[in-house]
Amino acid sequence: MATELGPTPVKKPASGGTELHHAPKGVGEDNAIASQGKWASWLLAPAIIALAVVIVYPIISAIVMSFQADAGLDPATGLFAEGGPAGITNYVNWIAQQCASPGGGTVACPPGTLGSQFWSATATTFFFTIVTVALETVLGFWMAIIMARTFKGRSLVRAAVLVPWAIPTAVTAKLWLFIFAFEGIANKLFNTSILWTGSEWPAKWAVIIADVWKTTPFMALLILAGLQMIPAEVYEAAKVDGATAWQRFRMITLPLVKPALMVAILFRTLDALRMFDLPYILTGGSNNTTTLSILVISQIRQGFNVAAALSTITFIIIFLVAFIFVRFLGANVVEQQTGASKGKK
Amino acid sequence: MKTRKYLLPVAAAGVLALSLSACGGGGGGSSSTGGGDAAANLDGRGPITYVQGKDNSNVVRPLIDKWNAAHPNEKVTFKEQTDQADQQHDDLVQHFQAKDTNYDVVSVDVVWTAEFAAKGWLQPLKDKMALDTAGMLKPTLDAASYKGTLYAAPESSDGGILYYRKDLVPTPPKTWDEMMSMCSIAKTNNIGCYSGQFSKYEGLTVNASEAINSAGGSVLDKDGKPSLNTDAAKAGLANLAKAYADGNIPKEAITYKEEESRQAFQDGKLLFLRNWPYVYNLAVTEGSSKVKDVLGMTALPGKSGPGASSLGGHSAGMSVYSKNKATALDFLKFLTTEETQKFFATQGSLAPVLTKLYDDQALVAKLPYLPVLKTSIENAVPRPVTPFYPAVTKAIQDNAYSAIKGEKAVDAALSDMQKSIETQSK
Numbered sequence: 001m002a003t004e005l006g007p008t009p010v011k012k013p014a015s016g017g018t019e020l021h022h023a024p025k026g027v028g029e030d031n032a033i034a035s036q037g038k039w040a041s042w043l044l045a046p047a048i049i050a051l052a053v054v055i056v057y058p059i060i061s062a063i064v065m066s067f068q069a070d071a072g073l074d075p076a077t078g079l080f081a082e083g084g085p086a087g088i089t090n091y092v093n094w095i096a097q098q099c100a101s102p103g104g105g106t107v108a109c110p111p112g113t114l115g116s117q118f119w120s121a122t123a124t125t126f127f128f129t130i131v132t133v134a135l136e137t138v139l140g141f142w143m144a145i146i147m148a149r150t151f152k153g154r155s156l157v158r159a160a161v162l163v164p165w166a167i168p169t170a171v172t173a174k175l176w177l178f179i180f181a182f183e184g185i186a187n188k189l190f191n192t193s194i195l196w197t198g199s200e201w202p203a204k205w206a207v208i209i210a211d212v213w214k215t216t217p218f219m220a221l222l223i224l225a226g227l228q229m230i231p232a233e234v235y236e237a238a239k240v241d242g243a244t245a246w247q248r249f250r251m252i253t254l255p256l257v258k259p260a261l262m263v264a265i266l267f268r269t270l271d272a273l274r275m276f277d278l279p280y281i282l283t284g285g286s287n288n289t290t291t292l293s294i295l296v297i298s299q300i301r302q303g304f305n306v307a308a309a310l311s312t313i314t315f316i317i318i319f320l321v322a323f324i325f326v327r328f329l330g331a332n333v334v335e336q337q338t339g340a341s342k343g344k345k
Numbered sequence: 346m347k348t349r350k351y352l353l354p355v356a357a358a359g360v361l362a363l364s365l366s367a368c369g370g371g372g373g374g375s376s377s378t379g380g381g382d383a384a385a386n387l388d389g390r391g392p393i394t395y396v397q398g399k400d401n402s403n404v405v406r407p408l409i410d411k412w413n414a415a416h417p418n419e420k421v422t423f424k425e426q427t428d429q430a431d432q433q434h435d436d437l438v439q440h441f442q443a444k445d446t447n448y449d450v451v452s453v454d455v456v457w458t459a460e461f462a463a464k465g466w467l468q469p470l471k472d473k474m475a476l477d478t479a480g481m482l483k484p485t486l487d488a489a490s491y492k493g494t495l496y497a498a499p500e501s502s503d504g505g506i507l508y509y510r511k512d513l514v515p516t517p518p519k520t521w522d523e524m525m526s527m528c529s530i531a532k533t534n535n536i537g538c539y540s541g542q543f544s545k546y547e548g549l550t551v552n553a554s555e556a557i558n559s560a561g562g563s564v565l566d567k568d569g570k571p572s573l574n575t576d577a578a579k580a581g582l583a584n585l586a587k588a589y590a591d592g593n594i595p596k597e598a599i600t601y602k603e604e605e606s607r608q609a610f611q612d613g614k615l616l617f618l619r620n621w622p623y624v625y626n627l628a629v630t631e632g633s634s635k636v637k638d639v640l641g642m643t644a645l646p647g648k649s650g651p652g653a654s655s656l657g658g659h660s661a662g663m664s665v666y667s668k669n670k671a672t673a674l675d676f677l678k679f680l681t682t683e684e685t686q687k688f689f690a691t692q693g694s695l696a697p698v699l700t701k702l703y704d705d706q707a708l709v710a711k712l713p714y715l716p717v718l719k720t721s722i723e724n725a726v727p728r729p730v731t732p733f734y735p736a737v738t739k740a741i742q743d744n745a746y747s748a749i750k751g752e753k754a755v756d757a758a759l760s761d762m763q764k765s766i767e768t769q770s771k
Contacts, residue, residue, distance in 0.1 A: 073732060073770070284544070
């Protein structure tokens with residue numbers, strides 16, 4: 001990466017006039033490139049240091065911590081004593097769901113421990129992610145198509161659609177908590193007596209409904225940006241050729257909006273995988289609505305180092321999902337821009 | 346050659362990051378014992394800081410003003426935290442871990458005392474630092490002690506009260522069975538019979554522990570080991586599970602926290618309600634309350650007499666890192682004087698920790714629930730006193746929740762509770 005950074009600034013002065021690439025090398029040009037490159041890397045250093053401090057350091061620190069045991073109680077003094085190195089015990093605690101047995105060794109974590117909830121929390125997290133992102137994509141697409149049309153009061157609709165997204169998640173969660181209370185609006189409106197936050201599937205749907213309500217506008221906005229990149233002539237040409245509305249959507253809109261759509265889905269997926277505040281406030285994680293992030297936060301109060309292991313696992317899971325998206329599903333977040341600029345040249 | 350030059354600053358950044366993480370590794374590794382600190386600065390005098398959660402009813406500031414007027418050289422500064430218990434806890438932990446000398450006296454929730462004491466963060470109140478505890482309610486002292494040593498001065502207390510409808514219940518029940526037999530009254534009036542707080546949160550630990558303790562069981566034994574595989578514990582939790590199964594506890598109670606249950610009672614939808622003393626004022630003053638004139642109060646029902654309430658409230662602890670411990674001790678004493686305690690009660694509706702204030706006629710006229718609360722607190726059992734409280738409360742909540750909802754047999758729930766606590770107390 002550092003070597004690539006070197007030549008880039010050199011092009012700029014050349015771009016105004018003659019083609020530098022084909023011209024014969026001038027005297028001292030090597031030195032000029034070298035010193036400019038050096039300059040560039042020194043100028044980049046503050047940014048790299050900042051990134052190292054705020055990104056690399058916490059990640060490394062968390063990984064180091066995850067291999068340490070939490071402080072244990074010394075039975076003689078009744079005081080906590082340093083845990084020391086733990087090897088991979090903290091990871092075993094989560095992935096194999098093995099807890100320390102009182103008699104030494106390990107046993108399967110009994111229900112009521114955080115360790116027993118790792119796989120169910122992982123399943124819940126993915127369930128929420130898949131369902132909410134699917135619903136948000138469909139609804140967001142629909143909203144984007146409406147917003148892309150020209151009609152009276154379009155800007156009003158666009159602003160109104162954005163309102164749920166502008167409300168802080170914690171406030172949204174409280175709002176829906178009142179709606180889903182037993183004596184709340186949801187039950188009054190439909191004349192039902194469902195324990196929305198007190199039984200498994202209603203609780204899951206409550207979280208999903210609240211999340212979809214809140215983040216569909218975000219999806220709609222990103223897709224709208226993609227839709228507006230499509231030139232109107234393409235549609236006109238298709239109309240002249242006699243394509244039906246469905247054909248136009250399938251053959252023009254979908255393929256052309258795909259890059260923007262994939263980025264939107266990627267962002268939402270990564271966001272949904274670390275879902276925390278909605279279920280935490282709405283259900284407190286009861287009735288199988290505990291997500292990985294809720295599990296991490298609960299564990300922090302019981303021991304930092306075991307929590308560090310879980311957050312490392314969560315990090316790897318999210319990283320893998322992002323990797324799959326970018327590598328195999330063509331969600332090009334970064335290269336898209338370089339591709340576009342190449343195209344312009 | 347070129348590459349190496351460009352790499353230099355990058356490498357510098359990398360080294361910086363590594364050295365930072367090396368520093369962080371030591372700090373992140375949590376606490377060791379603070380043995381040396383507990384013996385230091387015992388005679389130190391000077392300005393100190395008092396740390397407490399949000400002072401909603403403005404009791405702390407007038408008190409500190411009063412103290413400061415009398416002690417111009419040992420002024421107290423008030424550091425106010427948020428009103429969220431979890432955030433208060435985390436804030437204290439962070440400052441203790443950093444060995445902050447500016448957190449001299451801190452207000453600790455009764456359930457945090459053991460954890461902070463075992464981490465070596467609280468100054469033991471013994472020998473030179475001893476506090477006169479005569480006249481204080483014993484359960485409040487138990488909750489402020491760890492392994493037989495007092496680690497904090499009881500500051501305010503709290504206990505559960507059974508509210509009932511005077512118009513429908515002629516004589517309040519004394520035992521759980523009596524109360525359940527009165528549920529027929531609720532049925533004829535087409536309202537719910539009993540509710541506490543059964544949503545899965547800290548309140549469920551309070552209610553489940555009360556059920557277990559009231560039936561003669563206990564969550565932890567004297568050595569801090571779980572003792573849930575007993576007939577008494579089983580009977581206690583089974584009481585709740587059975588009442589939920591046959592509808593004496595309405596099914597929506599599984600979503601109730603304090604406020605929801607108060608609302609249901611105030612709307613006239615419940616015959617009996619277990620809740621904290623704060624309900625009294627709201628139930629008799631709020632315009633929408635339908636129980637204003639028919640509100641009855643009594644002690645929680647037990648097996649053969651008053652039940653064992655869970656204890657709430659706060660204690661004031663002294664940081665081992667404080668530089669002015671002599672002043673801090675004086676301030677602890679100041680917080681527990683009769684005058685201060687009276688001020689807490691009248692100004693902030695905080696239950697006093699001094700036994701005799703509960704019989705103070707002037708105070709009872711102002712806070713009519715005091716006599717009932719006295720019975721409640723005298724019979725109260727602190728929630729499990731353990732340095733592993735977060736793990737213990739989680740074990741209780743998860744399993745009691747399943748048991749009450751009938752998803753898990755009471756036996757199995759208790760045995761899982763027992764095992765969960767065993768695997769996590771090490």
